[in-house]
Amino acid sequence: MAETRSTCPYCGVGCGVIIDSDGAQITGVRGDPQHPANFGRLCSKGSTLHLTAAAPVTLRQRLLHPLRRAERGQAPQRVGWNEALSEATDRFEDVIRRHGRDAVGFYLSGQLLTEDYYVFNKLAKGLIGTNNVDTNSRLCMSSAVAGYKATLGADAPPACYEDLAHARTLFIAGSNMAWAHPILMRRVEDAKRANPALRLIVVDPRRTETAALADLHLALLPGTDVALFHGLLHLMLWEGLTDNAYIAAHTQGFDALRERVREFTPRETARITGLREQDVVTAARWFAGLDGAPGAPRAPTLSLYCQGLNQSRNGTAKNAALVNLHLATGQIGQAGAGPFSLTGQPNAMGGREVGGLANLLSAHRDMANPEHRAEVARLWGVDDVPSRAGKTAVEMFEAAADGEIKALWIACTNPAQSLPDQATVRRALQQAEFVVVQEAFRDTATAAFADLLLPAASWGEKEGTVTNSERRISRVRAAVAAPGEARSDFAIATEFAQRLEGRLRPGKPPLFAYASPQAAWLEHRESTRGRDLDITGLSWDVLETAGPQQWPMPQGATQGRARLYEDGVFPTADGRARFADLAYEPVAEPRDGRFPFSLNTGRLRDQWHGMSRTGVLGRLFGHVPEPAVELHPQELARLNVAEGDLLHVTSRRGSILLPVAANEGVPLTQAFIPMHWGSEFVCGRSSRGEPLAGVNALTSPAFCPISKQPELKHAAVKLLKA
Ligand code: SF4
Numbered sequence: 146m147a148e149t150r151s152t153c154p155y156c157g158v159g160c161g162v163i164i165d166s167d168g169a170q171i172t173g174v175r176g177d178p179q180h181p182a183n184f185g186r187l188c189s190k191g192s193t194l195h196l197t198a199a200a201p202v203t204l205r206q207r208l209l210h211p212l213r214r215a216e217r218g219q220a221p222q223r224v225g226w227n228e229a230l231s232e233a234t235d236r237f238e239d240v241i242r243r244h245g246r247d248a249v250g251f252y253l254s255g256q257l258l259t260e261d262y263y264v265f266n267k268l269a270k271g272l273i274g275t276n277n278v279d280t281n282s283r284l285c286m287s288s289a290v291a292g293y294k295a296t297l298g299a300d301a302p303p304a305c306y307e308d309l310a311h312a313r314t315l316f317i318a319g320s321n322m323a324w325a326h327p328i329l330m331r332r333v334e335d336a337k338r339a340n341p342a343l344r345l346i347v348v349d350p351r352r353t354e355t356a357a358l359a360d361l362h363l364a365l366l367p368g369t370d371v372a373l374f375h376g377l378l379h380l381m382l383w384e385g386l387t388d389n390a391y392i393a394a395h396t397q398g399f400d401a402l403r404e405r406v407r408e409f410t411p412r413e414t415a416r417i418t419g420l421r422e423q424d425v426v427t428a429a430r431w432f433a434g435l436d437g438a439p440g441a442p443r444a445p446t447l448s449l450y451c452q453g454l455n456q457s458r459n460g461t462a463k464n465a466a467l468v469n470l471h472l473a474t475g476q477i478g479q480a481g482a483g484p485f486s487l488t489g490q491p492n493a494m495g496g497r498e499v500g501g502l503a504n505l506l507s508a509h510r511d512m513a514n515p516e517h518r519a520e521v522a523r524l525w526g527v528d529d530v531p532s533r534a535g536k537t538a539v540e541m542f543e544a545a546a547d548g549e550i551k552a553l554w555i556a557c558t559n560p561a562q563s564l565p566d567q568a569t570v571r572r573a574l575q576q577a578e579f580v581v582v583q584e585a586f587r588d589t590a591t592a593a594f595a596d597l598l599l600p601a602a603s604w605g606e607k608e609g610t611v612t613n614s615e616r617r618i619s620r621v622r623a624a625v626a627a628p629g630e631a632r633s634d635f636a637i638a639t640e641f642a643q644r645l646e647g648r649l650r651p652g653k654p655p656l657f658a659y660a661s662p663q664a665a666w667l668e669h670r671e672s673t674r675g676r677d678l679d680i681t682g683l684s685w686d687v688l689e690t691a692g693p694q695q696w697p698m699p700q701g702a703t704q705g706r707a708r709l710y711e712d713g714v715f716p717t718a719d720g721r722a723r724f725a726d727l728a729y730e731p732v733a734e735p736r737d738g739r740f741p742f743s744l745n746t747g748r749l750r751d752q753w754h755g756m757s758r759t760g761v762l763g764r765l766f767g768h769v770p771e772p773a774v775e776l777h778p779q780e781l782a783r784l785n786v787a788e789g790d791l792l793h794v795t796s797r798r799g800s801i802l803l804p805v806a807a808n809e810g811v812p813l814t815q816a817f818i819p820m821h822w823g824s825e826f827v828c829g830r831s832s833r834g835e836p837l838a839g840v841n842a843l844t845s846p847a848f849c850p851i852s853k854q855p856e857l858k859h860a861a862v863k864l865l866k867a
Pocket of ligand 1: 153154155156157158159160183186187188189190191192326327328329
């Protein structure tokens with residue numbers, strides 16, 4: 146028996162795990178008591194990793210050999226790795242030569258390790274010369290990235306998990322962390338036990354498990370968060386709760402924002418958000434932290450937020466408006482205070498660090514900045530990197546559907562289930578000349594469209610690093626060999642890059658001569674030198690001996706930094722944070738007479754994304770055994786249906802059939818459908834009659850104009866009894 150320390154592959158909490166294995170198979174998993182994210186705890190998903198990894202059905206569903214489809218619609222046939230990668234190289238080279246560099250696109254995943262991401266990003270931007278490299282992190286975190294950059298000057302969450310123990314008020318917005326980040330929620334409960342005076346404000350249209358624990362639940366109308374945050378600032382100004390000394394010393398742009406929030410009186414805020422004026426007043430006082438004894442210091446407030454803010458056509462404004470509140474009250478850079486964006490996926494942070502999105506460059510460099518582009522080109526050993534932002538997730542598939550992108554490489558993600566407006570995504574996959582799917586599982590919805598299927602190693606079978614929500618870098622380690630001929634994502638990306646560079650820059654020094662993932666990580670480390678996320682003081686040896694570390698950790702540092710901006714200096718040209726003066730915009734598709742319900746989507750406690758891993762284990766269905774559309778009991782009465790009756794749920798893009806379930810936590814005129822269920826569970830049709838599956842048959846491709854993150858949290862739908 147062997148023990149291997151690694152990291153859970155599910156959510157962005159980034160819990161440490163110890164994997165037991167017998168050399169051939171993973172036999173057990175435990176929480177790592179030494180890992181600072183979880184101190185030994187695991188949730189229902191993490192604690193069953195060994196069962197999902199070794200389940201017979203998992204082994205049957207693994208992709209074990211490269212497969213090639215000679216004709217669309219035919220069953221794919223087994224081929225060798227050499228033949229598979231030769232074909233991929235030929236086809237990508239051919240498309241690039243015939244149609245140009247921007248005719249190819251790479252769609253990646255927040256599940257990939259930092260080293261995998263690094264190679265793919267360099268392959269697209271450095272070797273091919275296209276910025277068409279984006280990931281499912283676009284669906285997850287890009288509004289948080291844009292919100293941080295617009296206000297604090299860099300994509301860097303300033304707080305840490307330990308701040309939960311120091312806060313007096315937790316302001317949880319757009320996050321059901323009790324289900325989506327369960328181990329972090331255990332730390333909230335610990336903090337509440339240790340400090341009964343700790344207050345929870347939860348901002349969420351639904352009464353979730355998290356909202357049920359709140360001292361104040363602000364059940365606002367969908368998409369009205371910016372109006373609420375502007376209204377809170379209006380009240381803070383009116384009641385003298387802002388920290389004027391902090392504003393004067395460390396920020397700029399407050400005057401314009403003060404004008405902006407003038408119209409958000411308590412009455413107007415209540416009208417837009419549907420909240421009670423008194424609740425908005427209470428929230429403003431608690432957030433500001435000056436409601437204690439006269440003369441007492443300001444009590445710290447920590448905000449925790451996730452997809453409810455991010456997955457919105459107003460996502461950047463929502464994030465920035467919340468950060469504004471922290472800057473206006475000086476609630477940042479001190480223990481227990483700060484705007485803390487929670488990461489949905491295990492390595493969305495690592496992907497951002499290497500610049501693995503269509504509008505980012507390595508180590509938080511700016512694509513529009515010629516000096517930054519020159520620095521990256523120098524680091525990579527190429528002449529230049531393109532300046533024009535590439536296609537983001539929704540745009541990439543729309544471009545493929547329009548015939549603009551001809552070749553797609555999809556790694557470790559399932560866009561034929563997870564992207565909004567599935568009808569367009571499926572047209573894109575059919576329209577593209579050549580589709581490569583690099584996957585651990587054989588039967589995903591996207592695999593059905595692949596011309597070439599490349600078998601990838603999965604959790605417990607590969608080496609590298611990930612970064613969790615609190616900027617903490619942890620090692621991911623292999624406990625067993627990958628089954629069949631599956632290879633690590635890093636090895637697949639690197640070999641393809643090596644073959645393609647032989648065609649596109651023959652005779653030049655190699656760009657991808659990596660003997661191991663660690664070699665790529667060392668190159669990434671060097672790219673961070675002098676940047677806000679500098680990790681030149683970190684090594685894999687340090688991770689081995691001292692354990693996971695938070696960035697930055699520059700050369701000479703003996704440990705990573707827990708909290709940012711404690712000195713009040715921000716990574717902007719003048720060292721000051723910016724107040725973002727952004728407008729409130731309602732949802733892109735308001736409900737109306739034809740589509741009278743607001744559809745919300747989200748996670749279940751025991752399932753993960755498209756269920757390719759969690760969906761194999763019976764016990765993980767004990768919590769929620771089948772899909773349903775959840776409605777308030779009064780809506781069931783109004784529709785004259787009983788629990789379990791089937792409803793057609795229809796948006797302007799498609800329709801699905803689901804049983805109905807009563808849930809008093811879902812407000813009137815709203816509906817909730819979990820995001821996980823795919824074609825095995827939920828069937829439907831597009832508005833043109835094409836077969837579709839899952840809730841994303843309904844969701845809208847509308848996205849935030851700044852972050853390009855789609856509004857997965859809101860679509861107008863109608864409900865009809867089947
Ligand atoms: Fe894994 Fe997240 Fe659960 Fe931790 S909280 S065990 S990282 S799913």
